[in-house]
Amino acid sequence: MWAWVTRDIAPGLLDRGVRVARCHDLDLVGRILVGRGMLAPGDEPEPVTPAHANPAPGGAALFDADEVEHGEADDHDRLVARLDRQLAALDRARDGGALRVLVRAESAGALCAAEMRHAGLPFSVDRHEEVLLDVLGPRGPGGRPVHLEEAGALVRAALGDPRASLDSPRELVRALRRAGLDVETSSKWELWGVDHPVVEPLMRYRHLYRLLTANGWAWRADWVHDGRFRPEYVPGGVVTGRWATSGGGALQLPREIRSAAVADPGWKLVVADAAQLEPRILAAMSGDVGMARAGAERDMYLAFVERGVVPDRDSAKVALLGAMYGSTTGRSATLLPSLERAFPRAMATVAHAARQGERGEQVATWLGRTSPDAAPGVRPRDHGRFTRNFIVQGTAAEWALVWLAGLRFALARLTGAASPAGAPLESTPHLCYFLHDEVVVHTPERLAERVSDTIRQEAERAGRLLFGNTPVSFPVSIAIVDDYGAAKGS
DNA sequence: CATCCAAGCGCG
DNA sequence: AAAGCGCGCTTGGATG
Structure with missing residues (x-):
């Protein structure tokens, strides 16, 4: 068991091929304990903005909970003191059992996030290009895709306003009102109630514009490298305990481009979705x-x-x-x-x-x-x-964390390893994507069925661990596919 | 010049 | 159709 700040340490270890079985994430646990009033805010350092956090050099913040291995003495002492305060606070808790489960799950989630970022979602630049060319069309002389320009031209023609500005909501509303539409906003729901020839091309224009700006060529150049989409997950980044992302927009990956997430040759994607989780x-x-x-x-x-x-x-x-x-x-x-x-x-x-x-x-x-x-x-x-x-949302996030954490271990055991520390991340079945109540595992084809079974078992185990003997079941819908877009629901 | 906000829309 | 929750990201435009 390692006590550390996962975000600072794990990426460098993974680069060297090192996985650890378990950890205690001092930042994430500290935040939970401060939130509960079990630690004073002053007991925890000011949080670093994740987007600008730089990994500590040379493992300066790294140490074993039992035995000092690395680290500059100062840092080490501070971190040990932090850990002591957190463990003491947990000991003082009247009903600390559930909280200890949360602490373990939250920390395991941080390991999952680091490993998913390291492995990345397999992503085909060629397939993405096909989608972009199909939907947006090739880029024209001005650099703007031709289908976007065509839709824009239709909008302006329907408005009778060849110079109408379409990319600024405020300008767009003015242009719409000049053309005689009685609208207060340019939002989709309001426009849907308007009978005017501008509506259809405008919807299409905005759809294309969104795809271009959010998940087009620039996005791909920024976030897809060596055949992998590697977003930065931020465990605990949402107040409810859900994860957030910082850059890459991994949690908003549009269905339209999921077909570009393609398993490696001889491998499969196992896409699993917890059905009706929050109810x-x-x-x-x-x-x-x-x-x-x-x-x-x-x-x-x-x-x-x-x-x-x-x-x-x-x-x-x-x-x-x-x-x-x-x-x-x-x-x-x-x-x-x-x-x-x-x-x-x-x-x-x-x-x-x-x-x-x-x-x-x-x-x-x-x-x-x-x-x-x-x-x-x-x-x-x-x-x-x-x-x-x-x-509800926060408890669902906890269920998902327990699911992820159990899955991480169970996937390692599928390959005969005793723990994730013994299973090489990228050559064995591994988590590669997570979306609140949905996971994607990248696995050698011959293990795909066993991975599916494991995912289902771990979902039920998560339910038992949290709620004991409830009649509620936690079914998972699963698809074994070559590309993410082929999964049901996509 | 940088930074902040609102609108709109992608996801659960 | 939104309503009623939680986000991130992009853009344009306003403000410092």
Whole structure:
């Protein structure tokens, strides 16, 4: 077990072919403990902005928890003191069991993130080029793709305004209003309600423009090297405990270009998606027996319909999402009373979290990550909606961390290694992409079926580890594919 | 000149 | 159609 700041140390080790089995990430754990008030903010160093954080030179912040191996004495002493404070705080915790699980999972997640960045998502420049040429067309004389220019010309023709500016929302609204459209914004939903020949080409123009600017040639030049897309993941980067990214936009990879993520020859991508994760999490954490029984089913939404709670599957989804997000209007609000009748404890759980937030109190996830205080000026109702969702989104993130952490070990064992430390990252099945409730494993073809089984087993194990004997299951939909775009749902 | 914000849209 | 949660990234335009 290593205690360190993973972001600083792991990349250099991975460059040298070294993986470790486990770690205790001082930054990530420190943040959790400070958030809970178990450590004073002054006990932890000021966080470094991840995007500009540079790896410490020569492993200066590296040491073994039991025995000093490296490191300048000063740094070493400071880090040991930090670790001591964190371990002591964990010892003092009244019910530290869940928190220890969180600490381990959060740290394991940091290792996963470093390894995924190191391995990268296999990415074919040729296939990406095909998509760009197909959708955007070749780049014309001005450097702008011809299909984009064509769509732009159609927009300007429909507006009768050859000089209309299309890339600035404010200018665009003015141009639309000059052309007689009664719109306040240029947003998609408002334009969809307008009957005018400009709408179709404008939608197309914006779609193409988005692809060009967010995932076009410039993006590829910045983020794809040696056949791998290597974004920077930021574990714990979202207040709820979800990961964020810093550069590369890995968590917004559009479906349109996922077909460019192609497995190496003789290898496969195993794409796995936890089905209806957040509703299942709510069912398990609230202890609502009826909802947990529905959560035992493969399709939870359909189970709602079969029990006569809602008329159809789409209503089930809208109602449940509305309940977890704090919707107060529209269809989901109409469906809420019947949800409350059928699943009183589940609904009370989110309602209670909302009230706590409205009163300015912290709420906590299942494993004990706490919500931040409301920023000044935030209305209580808005903060209540945030805390309502926080407990579910944050617990789902914890489930996903446990899933990832278990998977990392199980994949190593598939190759006969005792732990990830004994499995060479890039020549054995490894995680290569993660998206909140979805993972992609890059694996030699002959192991793909066993990888699938392992992913499913680890999902169920994550559920047991968090919730014990709940009836709720955590099914995973899996596709073994040559390219990410061929996975169901893509 | 750098930096910040809003709009819009990609993802869950 | 959004509504109701959490993000990152790009652009243009305003502000320092």
